Amino acid sequence: MKPFREAIQEQVLILDGAMGTMLQERGLQPGQSPEELNLTMPDVVASVHRDYIDAGADIIVTNTFGGTRFKLAHYGLEERLVEINTLAVGIARKAAGSKAYVGASMGPTGQFVEPLGEVSFDQMKEAFREQAEALVSAGADLITLETFLDIKECRAAVIAIREVSATIPIIAMLTFDDNGRSVLGTPPEAAAITLTAAGADIVGSNCGLGVDGIYDILCRMRQVTGLPLISQANAGLPQLVGDRTVFPGTPDEMVAYHERMIALGVRVIGGCCGTTPAHIRAMKLALGSRKNVWLSDVQKSGKTFLSSRSGWATVGAGTATAIIGERINPTGKKLYSQELQEGKVTYIRREAMEQVEAGATVLDVNVGAPGIDEPLAMQRAVFCVSGAVSAPLVLDSSNPAALEAGLKAADGKVLINSVSGEAKSLKRVLPLAKKYGAAIIGLALDKKGIPETAEGRVAVARRIRNAARRIGIPDNDIIIDCLTLTVSAEQKRAAETLRAIRLVKNKLGLSTVLGVSNISFGLPQRPLISSAFFAMAMEAGLDAAIINPKDKPMMAAWRSAMVLLNRDHQAAAYIEAYRDQQNTVVQQAPQAGTAVTVLERLSQAIIGGDSDGIVALVEQALAEGFEPLEISNKGFMPGLEEVGRRFERNIFFLPQVMQSADTMQIGFTRLKVEMHGEKFKSLGKILMATVEGDIHDIGKNIVCTLLENHGFEVFDIGKNVSAATIIAKAREHAVDAVGLSALMTTTMSEMDNVLKKLRSAGIKTFTMVGGAVVTQEYADRIGADLYAKDAMEAVAKIKILLAK
Numbered sequence: 016m017k018p019f020r021e022a023i024q025e026q027v028l029i030l031d032g033a034m035g036t037m038l039q040e041r042g043l044q045p046g047q048s049p050e051e052l053n054l055t056m057p058d059v060v061a062s063v064h065r066d067y068i069d070a071g072a073d074i075i076v077t078n079t080f081g082g083t084r085f086k087l088a089h090y091g092l093e094e095r096l097v098e099i100n101t102l103a104v105g106i107a108r109k110a111a112g113s114k115a116y117v118g119a120s121m122g123p124t125g126q127f128v129e130p131l132g133e134v135s136f137d138q139m140k141e142a143f144r145e146q147a148e149a150l151v152s153a154g155a156d157l158i159t160l161e162t163f164l165d166i167k168e169c170r171a172a173v174i175a176i177r178e179v180s181a182t183i184p185i186i187a188m189l190t191f192d193d194n195g196r197s198v199l200g201t202p203p204e205a206a207a208i209t210l211t212a213a214g215a216d217i218v219g220s221n222c223g224l225g226v227d228g229i230y231d232i233l234c235r236m237r238q239v240t241g242l243p244l245i246s247q248a249n250a251g252l253p254q255l256v257g258d259r260t261v262f263p264g265t266p267d268e269m270v271a272y273h274e275r276m277i278a279l280g281v282r283v284i285g286g287c288c289g290t291t292p293a294h295i296r297a298m299k300l301a302l303g304s305r306k307n308v309w310l311s312d313v314q315k316s317g318k319t320f321l322s323s324r325s326g327w328a329t330v331g332a333g334t335a336t337a338i339i340g341e342r343i344n345p346t347g348k349k350l351y352s353q354e355l356q357e358g359k360v361t362y363i364r365r366e367a368m369e370q371v372e373a374g375a376t377v378l379d380v381n382v383g384a385p386g387i388d389e390p391l392a393m394q395r396a397v398f399c400v401s402g403a404v405s406a407p408l409v410l411d412s413s414n415p416a417a418l419e420a421g422l423k424a425a426d427g428k429v430l431i432n433s434v435s436g437e438a439k440s441l442k443r444v445l446p447l448a449k450k451y452g453a454a455i456i457g458l459a460l461d462k463k464g465i466p467e468t469a470e471g472r473v474a475v476a477r478r479i480r481n482a483a484r485r486i487g488i489p490d491n492d493i494i495i496d497c498l499t500l501t502v503s504a505e506q507k508r509a510a511e512t513l514r515a516i517r518l519v520k521n522k523l524g525l526s527t528v529l530g531v532s533n534i535s536f537g538l539p540q541r542p543l544i545s546s547a548f549f550a551m552a553m554e555a556g557l558d559a560a561i562i563n564p565k566d567k568p569m570m571a572a573w574r575s576a577m578v579l580l581n582r583d584h585q586a587a588a589y590i591e592a593y594r595d596q597q598n599t600v601v602q603q604a605p606q607a608g609t610a611v612t613v614l615e616r617l618s619q620a621i622i623g624g625d626s627d628g629i630v631a632l633v634e635q636a637l638a639e640g641f642e643p644l645e646i647s648n649k650g651f652m653p654g655l656e657e658v659g660r661r662f663e664r665n666i667f668f669l670p671q672v673m674q675s676a677d678t679m680q681i682g683f684t685r686l687k688v689e690m691h692g693e694k695f696k697s698l699g700k701i702l703m704a705t706v707e708g709d710i711h712d713i714g715k716n717i718v719c720t721l722l723e724n725h726g727f728e729v730f731d732i733g734k735n736v737s738a739a740t741i742i743a744k745a746r747e748h749a750v751d752a753v754g755l756s757a758l759m760t761t762t763m764s765e766m767d768n769v770l771k772k773l774r775s776a777g778i779k780t781f782t783m784v785g786g787a788v789v790t791q792e793y794a795d796r797i798g799a800d801l802y803a804k805d806a807m808e809a810v811a812k813i814k815i816l817l818a819k
């Protein structure tokens with residue numbers, strides 16, 4: 016067989032269908048580890064592979080989806096990790112022979128990476144590295160990352176695999192909801208940018224959606240990546256027929272989008288939940304041996320793409336000049352420097368939100384204060400900014416350890432500020448950028464200093480570009496800082512900087528950036544000089560500017576220039592910014608503020624997730640004479656309700672919701688001291704459990720946290736819980752409602768069993784169900800009182816239900 020990368024350049028390949036449901040039909044027991052069958056029933060696993068190969072699959076995927084130490088530990092199999100993964104590849108290899116490629120499956124661990132969870136980036140990476148070593152050593156042809164919900168976890172997996180092998184092909188897929196985002200709020204564009212940069216060979220989506228939904232997701236990915244794409248759709252949405260979960264999508268329906276998929280650049284097409292050899296056979300017949308007729312021009316566009324967990328940004332290639340907010344920098348800021356010493360992030364959070372509100376598209380993060388642990392401070396700052404806003408980040412440090420800490424803490428593709436033309440700098444920074452999938456700012460200086468001429472700066476830029484190319488960093492991930500010098504001291508060199516911008520773009524084809532405000536240092540009325548120079552630089556082709564976005568003259572110059580340079584189509588952004596303002600000159604004058612009460616500040620702290628500042632605000636409210644209950648009802652709850660509204664409007668996503676919940680818990684802990692053993696009045700008692708056979712509890716845990724924050728008394732009895740235990744605990748605690756969670760189609764029917772047994776036992780309580788595969792239709796069919804598609808909806812609906 017041809018090498019895999021060569022094969023996908025020549026034709027569309029068919030990947031196999033569902034493994035779990037096929038194994039269930041052939042003997043996998045409820046609650047049993049599918050991976051255990053590699054040890055106990057290898058012939059059954061092999062039979063599934065053979066059926067897919069006979070149906071025409073070009074790629075078969077190993078039975079190792081849950082093969083990390085985290086997942087195997089649920090079944091007491093973690094010490095057999097190498098054996099299980101090695102056997103799985105061997106079983107697939109024997110079945111495949113020379114007919115198919117062996118793709119090694121790696122799935123999510125069921126844990127969140129910090130700060131959302133308790134697992135560090137290094138621990139997560141090590142878990143994937145351990146599995147990848149076994150799979151690569153066993154001879155897998157490629158690795159496929161499937162059904163990831165968290166872009167940070169998937170990124171860690173790609174980086175871990177690349178530590179094991181620089182050459183094995185990697186397919187990386189996220190699962191998206193019908194709102195076009197992952198459970199944690201990642202849009203397809205951000206996922207594709209992040210995974211492309213981390214080192215994946217093919218990106219795409221599997222599970223969660225039917226073929227029409229997957230197609231929409233891939234259309235959005237195609238805008239930001241030149242990689243081949245993969246579609247691995249479900250056979251429709253699950254339905255319960257009797258006691259069986261059925262996927263209604265027919266083979267003909269599964270191939271309806273294939274021509275459009277191929278035109279989009281999809282090079283691997285397979286099936287996920289509910290697909291069978293019949294679906295794969297239909298795909299193979301529909302495609303035949305279609306040759307590759309697609310070429311992508313995305314990578315040749317010259318655009319630099321950056322991403323965060325929930326957003327993305329573009330730099331260069333004629334797009335609007337990117338605004339990089341410069342305010343998170345301790346230089347000249349005593350308050351920020353003091354907070355860095357104390358390990359606080361209140362200033363960082365406030366500046367992040369205010370700069371984005373003012374128009375920043377990317378945020379520079381600098382924690383370089385004297386006498387601090389800079390790597391720890393950088394990690395803390397990245398966690399804070401990533402939780403507060405959707406803007407991608409610029410990591411600003413000359414300390415390689417701090418840069419690496421920030422790269423590990425980041426959710427997406429960041430920009431490193433910076434590397435110079437000095438050999439020492441290139442050697443220290445470029446390998447970090449390559450390993451973690453970051454873009455770089457290249458300073459046009461070396462050990463001799465800043466060249467006086469534009470040609471000298473271009474020569475340094477060329478040296479940086481060539482060094483980056485050698486290590487595998489593409490040109491579109493290099494942005495050159497032509498360096499702004501103070502005009503009061505070196506007046507002639509301002510024009511040389513503008514000439515350098517033009518030369519770098521014309522001779523090297525690279526994007527450019529400047530720290531613009533340096534130009535006016537030491538002069539009166541600095542905004543006049545800075546904004547004029549900024550406009551000149553943009554006319555010269557400046558692609559990104561590091562400025563204070565709260566400086567109104569600078570932002571006015573930017574908006575005006577974007578219109579005049581035809582980078583603001585139909586002046587839409589300009590009109591949006593100024594439509595309600597009178598026809599007057601933009602001034603820097605501050606606006607008078609309105610007095611804000613301490614209760615309003617408490618609400619804002621909950622909304623912003625200000626865990627550092629919440630206790631001080633509670634102390635202030637108590638000192639002003641507010642009672643604990645009043646602080647909770649008029650301070651905490653309005654903030655939490657606003658978080659819910661923003662979540663519903665896709666302004667906030669799950670990480671922000673959890674950050675707000677954690678902040679509220681900290682505030683509650685302080686309030687409880689004043690209660691002297693008394694308790695807040697409970698809105699009701701709720702029992703929560705993941706049903707028997709299902710070991711997934713992330714979603715259930717989030718619901719528990721939010722219910723507690725909203726005033727419910729919650730009894731969380733864990734995962735893989737039997738119906739008998741649920742009944743016993745519901746009776747023991749005399750609960751008002753029982754909440755059941757299931758992630759897998761194979762365990763969804765256990766909800767029906769639990770509800771029937773609750774009724775038979777005479778337990779009079781409301782019931783609510785939820786989980787990735789659960790629908791309103793299913794909830795109605797089994798007689799549940801409530802269905803919720805997410806945690807926030809669960810809270811809102813149970814409040815209404817119990818109030819009635």
